[in-house]
Amino acid sequence: MTIIGTIIGIIAAIALSIFLGPLGGIVLISVIFGLVLSTHIRNKKIYDDLQRIKEKLEIEEQHDFNMSNEEIEEELENDMTDSVEMEEINKQIEKELEEYIEINDKERKKEVRTS
Numbered sequence: 001m002t003i004i005g006t007i008i009g010i011i012a013a014i015a016l017s018i019f020l021g022p023l024g025g026i027v028l029i030s031v032i033f034g035l036v037l038s039t040h041i042r043n044k045k046i047y048d049d050l051q052r053i054k055e056k057l058e059i060e061e062q063h064d065f066n067m068s069n070e071e072i073e074e075e076l077e078n079d080m081t082d083s084v085e086m087e088e089i090n091k092q093i094e095k096e097l098e099e100y101i102e103i104n105d106k107e108r109k110k111e112v113r114t115s
Helices: 002-020 022-056 069-114
Strands: none
Touching: 002 022
């Protein structure tokens, strides 16, 4: 709906500038200013509503740069622990894949021999 209103406003401004001559430029600038101001007010209203919703739901924005040194160290330790666990899981997966490949190769060799 906003796009249609903008297009109609621009068409009306151009038509006014054609009919009014030199004053048309001033009218065109005024219409553009009005559209920009209207959009700004609408965006500000949406932003305020969003902030109220965040307050109601008790949602807080956490920024990494506001973290204390202890919190940063804790996060790094958790990442290190997670990476060690992932390495162990990856090794287990690799072993399972190797076993699967070996079993698959043995079955293919048997099929070739029996064919």
